[in-house]
Amino acid sequence: MGAEAVPEGFVAMSKLDGYMGHFGQLYADVPRRTLAVRVGEHHLNNLGIPHGGMLATLADTAIGMMMQIETERKHNAVTVNLSLDYLDAARVGDWLEARVEFDKLGSRLRYGTCRVMSGERCLLRATAIFAVLGPRT
Amino acid sequence: MGAEAVPEGFVAMSKLDGYMGHFGQLYADVPRRTLAVRVGEHHLNNLGIPHGGMLATLADTAIGMMMQIETERKHNAVTVNLSLDYLDAARVGDWLEARVEFDKLGSRLRYGTCRVMSGERCLLRATAIFAVLGPRT
Amino acid sequence: MGAEAVPEGFVAMSKLDGYMGHFGQLYADVPRRTLAVRVGEHHLNNLGIPHGGMLATLADTAIGMMMQIETERKHNAVTVNLSLDYLDAARVGDWLEARVEFDKLGSRLRYGTCRVMSGERCLLRATAIFAVLGPRT
Amino acid sequence: MGAEAVPEGFVAMSKLDGYMGHFGQLYADVPRRTLAVRVGEHHLNNLGIPHGGMLATLADTAIGMMMQIETERKHNAVTVNLSLDYLDAARVGDWLEARVEFDKLGSRLRYGTCRVMSGERCLLRATAIFAVLGPRT
Numbered sequence: 001m002g003a004e005a006v007p008e009g010f011v012a013m014s015k016l017d018g019y020m021g022h023f024g025q026l027y028a029d030v031p032r033r034t035l036a037v038r039v040g041e042h043h044l045n046n047l048g049i050p051h052g053g054m055l056a057t058l059a060d061t062a063i064g065m066m067m068q069i070e071t072e073r074k075h076n077a078v079t080v081n082l083s084l085d086y087l088d089a090a091r092v093g094d095w096l097e098a099r100v101e102f103d104k105l106g107s108r109l110r111y112g113t114c115r116v117m118s119g120e121r122c123l124l125r126a127t128a129i130f131a132v133l134g135p136r137t
Numbered sequence: 138m139g140a141e142a143v144p145e146g147f148v149a150m151s152k153l154d155g156y157m158g159h160f161g162q163l164y165a166d167v168p169r170r171t172l173a174v175r176v177g178e179h180h181l182n183n184l185g186i187p188h189g190g191m192l193a194t195l196a197d198t199a200i201g202m203m204m205q206i207e208t209e210r211k212h213n214a215v216t217v218n219l220s221l222d223y224l225d226a227a228r229v230g231d232w233l234e235a236r237v238e239f240d241k242l243g244s245r246l247r248y249g250t251c252r253v254m255s256g257e258r259c260l261l262r263a264t265a266i267f268a269v270l271g272p273r274t
Numbered sequence: 275m276g277a278e279a280v281p282e283g284f285v286a287m288s289k290l291d292g293y294m295g296h297f298g299q300l301y302a303d304v305p306r307r308t309l310a311v312r313v314g315e316h317h318l319n320n321l322g323i324p325h326g327g328m329l330a331t332l333a334d335t336a337i338g339m340m341m342q343i344e345t346e347r348k349h350n351a352v353t354v355n356l357s358l359d360y361l362d363a364a365r366v367g368d369w370l371e372a373r374v375e376f377d378k379l380g381s382r383l384r385y386g387t388c389r390v391m392s393g394e395r396c397l398l399r400a401t402a403i404f405a406v407l408g409p410r411t
Numbered sequence: 412m413g414a415e416a417v418p419e420g421f422v423a424m425s426k427l428d429g430y431m432g433h434f435g436q437l438y439a440d441v442p443r444r445t446l447a448v449r450v451g452e453h454h455l456n457n458l459g460i461p462h463g464g465m466l467a468t469l470a471d472t473a474i475g476m477m478m479q480i481e482t483e484r485k486h487n488a489v490t491v492n493l494s495l496d497y498l499d500a501a502r503v504g505d506w507l508e509a510r511v512e513f514d515k516l517g518s519r520l521r522y523g524t525c526r527v528m529s530g531e532r533c534l535l536r537a538t539a540i541f542a543v544l545g546p547r548t
Contacts, residue, residue: 016183017181017183018178018179018180018181018182018183018188019179019180019181019182019187019188019190019191020182020188021179022159022179041155042155042156042158042159043155043156044154044155044156045155045156045157045201046153046154046155047213047215049215050156051155051156051157051194051197051198052193052194052197052201052215052216052219053156053190053191053193053194053195053197053198054156054190054194056189056190056193056194056197056219056221057188057189057190057191057193057194058190060188060189060190060193061188061190064182064189076184078184078186078189078223078226079189079221079223080222080223080491080492080520080540081220081221081222081223081359081491081492081494081540082189082193082219082220082221082223083218083219083220083221083357083359083401083492083494084193084216084218084219084220084221085217085218085355085357085377085385085401085403086215086216086217086218086219087377087378087385088378089215103359103361103389103396103399104361104362104396108519108542109491109542111359111361111399113399115377122377122378125377125385125387125401127357127359127399127401129359129491129492129540131519131520217354217355217383217403218354218355218357218403218496220355220357220494220496220538222492222494222514222522222538222540224514224515224522225515240496240498240526240533240536241498241499241533245382245405246354246405248496248498248536250536252514259514259515262514262522262524262538264494264496264536264538266354266355266403266496268382268383290457291455291457292452292453292454292455292456292457292462293453293454293455293456293461293462293464293465294456294462295453296433296453315429316429316430316432316433317429317430318428318429318430319429319430319431319475320427320428320429321487321489323489324430325429325430325431325468325471325472326467326468326471326475326489326490326493327430327464327465327467327468327469327471327472328430328464328468330463330464330467330468330471330493330495331462331463331464331465331467331468332464334462334463334464334467335462335464338456338463350458352458352460352463352497352500353463353495353497354496354497355494355495355496355497356463356467356493356494356495356497357492357493357494357495358467358490358492358493358494358495359491359492360489360490360491360492360493363489
């Protein structure tokens with residue numbers, strides 16, 4: 001697969017505002033609850049591998065976004081806990097997929113899991129708890 | 138304190154490369170093991186508060202940087218675990234301080250803690266484990 | 275299923291020493307990497323549900339035991355990080371299964387996941403990092 | 412200090428029920444938000460050091476107990492997340508102190524931290540989130 005190819009099933013997302021504005025082009029495969037990005041120079045730390053904060057940001061965004069879709073955007077929710085284990089590193093040009101699962105979507109707390117994969121390798125394992133806010137107005 | 142004032146003891150850092158290149162101006166107070174930043178629009182999520190990934194990135198960077206200074210940069214180290222609890226939110230213009238402590242700096246594993254404060258309020262509590270790599274060459 | 279029935283595939287383990295000596299009868303289904311126990315009065319906290327420490331102990335034991343079997347007991351390993359999310363409660367008489375998966379079994383660090391289930395309900399989600407010690411002597 | 416001496420300020424607690432019934436004699440120093448225990452054979456794992464679940468149980472109990480005292484027992488609360496980093500080991504006869512701090516005691520979520528110390532050494536660093544239940548009846 002060429003460095004610029006986008007795997008089947010992924011759709012380019014429109015540019016986000018705020019902190020995600022400089023993150024780079026994101027791709028979503030909603031039926032598979034997966035968010036993807038290709039590693040660029042602007043994702044690296046001073047050791048030349050993706051910054052721990054970049055992978056944390058990808059996981060937090062993927063879980064939050066898929067959670068909103070899954071719950072039909074009825075309520076907003078904010079991250080309460082994010083526990084991250086870094087298993088392996090990636091390089092510029094690698095295609096990363098953040099795959100999300102839900103363990104429980106309660107009325108007060110929601111529990112999601114995300115694995116960031118590069119091919120068959122798991123780079124990051126993330127568990128998150130979100131607190132549900134009042135109804136959207 | 139005006140929105141642009143920098144508290145005593147903090148020194149503006151030179152611009153970093155890679156993922157930190159767009160983070161915004163960082164300030165360091167090395168004797169107090171603290172890294173600081175003023176919240177801008179480019180730090181926010183779609184709810185208008187700092188993105189969970191932004192706070193994660195600030196904590197991971199602060200712990201890693203202060204750890205390298207504390208250990209005199211003899212070895213590189215990579216994040217193995219980062220556990221984040223989000224306690225409160227901040228707004229544009231708030232001055233955030235990421236204060237770092239070390240619980241153990243072993244030969245294989247290093248344990249740091251970081252609290253991101255806005256005045257007296259704790260926004261984020263972070264614990265990190267870093268794995269020490271071979272000597273720098 | 276009667277309160278005393280043991281599901282097919284599980285074998286009663288011989289009594290363990292030390293901290294696990296009072297835990298109650300454990301059952302293992304090694305091919306499915308699962309450790310099980312039936313909730314008794316001696317597992318409860320003052321709210322009448324399994325103590326958070328009891329579920330933590332079950333998950334830590336299940337991950338450590340299945341990891342030793344998976345790696346053929348060539349090296350000992352100790353828990354470095356255990357991140358626990360409590361999703362739901364159980365009652366006396368419930369049959370709990372701690373199901374283990376491995377994300378990476380490296381030469382220095384090993385990463386396991388455990389979900390403690392009561393039927394279809396997930397009570398606890400646990401991620402663990404173990405550090406590998408020198409060879410067993 | 413002899414193996415049986417109890418440091419000044421600590422008071423022996425009455426025996427608890429349920430899971431804590433076999434834990435061993437606990438001592439409390441409420442003004443310093445500290446719970447203590449002396450390591451016995453019944454706390455060990457198969458490597459001869461305190462079981463990871465034993466330290467998790469001590470931390471969870473200490474945080475929950477000190478939280479109830481701090482909030483005057485107005486509401487019950489249950490553990491939602493417990494993140495544990497194991498830094499060092501202890502031996503039989505060691506006196507362990509679980510020292511608790513609170514980062515935030517909100518109306519819905521409460522955030523506590525605990526360090527289990529053996530003298531000057533930190534064995535365990537624990538962060539916890541508890542969810543507040545309805546008023547006690």
